Amino acid sequence: MRNINSVKREFLKKWMWGIRKYSSQKKNMSLLERKKAIKLSADLAMASTRNKTTRWSKALIANASKDGNNKVHTEHVLGSSPPPRRVRKSSTNYSHGTRIRSCRNTWRRNRAVHRPKDRSVASFIAKKLVQKRTRRLKSLLPGGEFMDGVSLVEETLDYIQSLKAQVEVMRCLVTASELMILNPS
Amino acid sequence: MLHCLNGSGNLGASCSDMTVLERQTKWQQQQHHHENHQPYISATEFHVNLVFSSSSSNNHPQSQGSVMARDGSALGEVLAHSVNPDPGFCTELDAGFGSSSGFLPKENIKKRKAQNSKVAAESDNKDKRVKMSGEEGESRVTNQTSNKNGKSNANKNNRETSADSSKDNSKISEVQNQKSEYIHVRARRGQATDSHSLAERVRREKISERMKYLQDLVPGCNKIAGKAGMLDEIINYVQSLQRQVEFLSMKLAAVNPRLDFNIEELFAKEVFPSCAQGLPNIGMPSDMSMCNTPSYLQFNSTQQLVSCCGGLINNAGMSPPNMGLRRNISTTPVPLPEMSLDSSCFAQILPSSNWEGDFQSLYNVAFDQGRTASFPSQPFTGLVESSNLKMEM
Numbered sequence: 001m002r003n004i005n006s007v008k009r010e011f012l013k014k015w016m017w018g019i020r021k022y023s024s025q026k027k028n029m030s031l032l033e034r035k036k037a038i039k040l041s042a043d044l045a046m047a048s049t050r051n052k053t054t055r056w057s058k059a060l061i062a063n064a065s066k067d068g069n070n071k072v073h074t075e076h077v078l079g080s081s082p083p084p085r086r087v088r089k090s091s092t093n094y095s096h097g098t099r100i101r102s103c104r105n106t107w108r109r110n111r112a113v114h115r116p117k118d119r120s121v122a123s124f125i126a127k128k129l130v131q132k133r134t135r136r137l138k139s140l141l142p143g144g145e146f147m148d149g150v151s152l153v154e155e156t157l158d159y160i161q162s163l164k165a166q167v168e169v170m171r172c173l174v175t176a177s178e179l180m181i182l183n184p185s
Numbered sequence: 186m187l188h189c190l191n192g193s194g195n196l197g198a199s200c201s202d203m204t205v206l207e208r209q210t211k212w213q214q215q216q217h218h219h220e221n222h223q224p225y226i227s228a229t230e231f232h233v234n235l236v237f238s239s240s241s242s243n244n245h246p247q248s249q250g251s252v253m254a255r256d257g258s259a260l261g262e263v264l265a266h267s268v269n270p271d272p273g274f275c276t277e278l279d280a281g282f283g284s285s286s287g288f289l290p291k292e293n294i295k296k297r298k299a300q301n302s303k304v305a306a307e308s309d310n311k312d313k314r315v316k317m318s319g320e321e322g323e324s325r326v327t328n329q330t331s332n333k334n335g336k337s338n339a340n341k342n343n344r345e346t347s348a349d350s351s352k353d354n355s356k357i358s359e360v361q362n363q364k365s366e367y368i369h370v371r372a373r374r375g376q377a378t379d380s381h382s383l384a385e386r387v388r389r390e391k392i393s394e395r396m397k398y399l400q401d402l403v404p405g406c407n408k409i410a411g412k413a414g415m416l417d418e419i420i421n422y423v424q425s426l427q428r429q430v431e432f433l434s435m436k437l438a439a440v441n442p443r444l445d446f447n448i449e450e451l452f453a454k455e456v457f458p459s460c461a462q463g464l465p466n467i468g469m470p471s472d473m474s475m476c477n478t479p480s481y482l483q484f485n486s487t488q489q490l491v492s493c494c495g496g497l498i499n500n501a502g503m504s505p506p507n508m509g510l511r512r513n514i515s516t517t518p519v520p521l522p523e524m525s526l527d528s529s530c531f532a533q534i535l536p537s538s539n540w541e542g543d544f545q546s547l548y549n550v551a552f553d554q555g556r557t558a559s560f561p562s563q564p565f566t567g568l569v570e571s572s573n574l575k576m577e578m
Contacts, residue, residue, distance in 0.1 A: 034438035133416035153395035163426040170433040
């Protein structure tokens with residue numbers, strides 16, 4: 001496993017850098033804007049610590065780039081903005097095959113008539129529950145719609161670790177900032 | 186009927202260089218070649234041959250376990266183990282497949298999968314050997330039934346453990362040879378040998394392995410045994426973490442009206458004496474232990490709250506984060522009419538699944554506060570805002 005402290009350090013560095021970039025562009029942001037900026041920088045920093053080795057990080061960056069408001073900032077934060085060709089290519093690669101798969105899955109799900117045949121009702125119910133929850137988990141994970149069972153679990157593992165690190169770093173920063181305010185000397 | 190092939194030079198190429206398909210074709214070639222020469226060996230002698238095939242083995246390092254399936258048994262068992270067994274081994278397990286010879290074809294269970302390749306062996310189950318060897322670096326060698334020849338058993342164990350240890354090499358080669366690869370899986374006794382169900386089982390076991398890791402990661406998952414419950418816990422945990430991120434970012438936005446996180450100052454203060462040396466402008470000190478000293482922070486903040494905020498702070502009780510108790514930061518009513526909250530309870534954040542409702546309400550509170558109040562840039566604005574974020578466990 002990765003060294004969690006180094007991950008945190010890297011995350012903090014990138015995060016602060018992103019925030020500084022953001023605040024250098026825009027002055028006098030409202031609370032919500034600030035919050036959005038903070039969160040976006042944090043998410044991008046977290047995703048970039050993974051260095052595009054995991055699918056959720058790629059999906060997160062891709063989603064951030066797609067969103068019109070964040071696009072410019074994302075490109076700034078991620079260093080040299082990738083050449084547009086590459087960005088488009090990756091997004092289409094990402095969407096084409098997986099879109100087909102997701103459509104097919106939805107179609108299958110809607111179409112199939114499920115009947116507990118010779119198995120007991122209990123196992124059927126259990127299976128349904130698991131399916132429902134898997135779907136929910138997929139909706140939570142960035143880019144999770146298009147993962148199959150095994151990779152879903154792996155990605156969840158990685159995502160949880162990153163989220164934990166992110167939360168801890170943010171909490172430390174919050175505490176430190178509060179102390180700064182209370183003790184301005 | 187078994188048919189031990191002596192490893193001739195045909196199989197001289199290392200396992201890692203050949204795909205399974207090539208290996209199988211080679212087996213069949215050899216089988217045809219040797220078919221007329223070697224007598225059939227009965228099942229009982231099979232194990233003997235397994236062990237004592239050193240006489241017939243040459244120096245080629247691989248001992249690919251491909252034992253032919255015998256006739257007359259109900260189960261088709263396929264021994265799957267690593268591609269690259271220990272070179273030190275002398276057991277020779279080569280045998281041709283039954284399909285191409287005159288033997289009664291056992292159920293050759295071969296599946297084509299794009300990811301893994303393992304050497305397949307179909308063995309007689311008259312001895313009721315049930316083995317499942319591990320996949321992808323996790324070995325589950327269950328040698329459940331007794332073997333007539335204890336030595337062969339030990340040898341098998343050795344082979345499989347050493348095979349597992351060399352799985353990394355095999356993995357690399359497997360990744361390279363992804364075109365036409367087979368997964369050979371042993372069906373357990375009494376289970377369906379349908380190729381679909383075997384594939385299903387492989388997949389299920391992979392998933393359950395990963396879930397075990399998740400169990401360690403997510404708190405409170407140890408007691409739950411079952412996919413649905415665990416998934417539920419995982420979902421709750423991920424949601425709570427995401428909400429924490431939202432909340433903390435909102436808090437940070439509230440604390441810092443100008444988004445100037447002066448990390449250098451933060452570290453230069455007394456609060457972080459350990460990290461106060463020469464900070465680069467943007468970078469962090471190399472041994473930043475900010476996140477590792479939360480307890481230190483807590484204690485320090487208690488004193489500071491008490492000392493410097495004097496009249497503003499009524500009672501500030503702190504508890505070390507390990508105990509997970511509440512931490513109260515209360516302020517006297519600051520003359521802002523909209524916010525006249527006396528105290529705000531600040532629970533030490535412990536991830537749990539009880540947070541959902543609280544976070545929701547909290548987030549709404551913060552949101553409303555952000556909208557209604559017009560924040561002049563007062564020195565205590567940040568404090569008041571943060572103190573108004575009421576969070577209860």
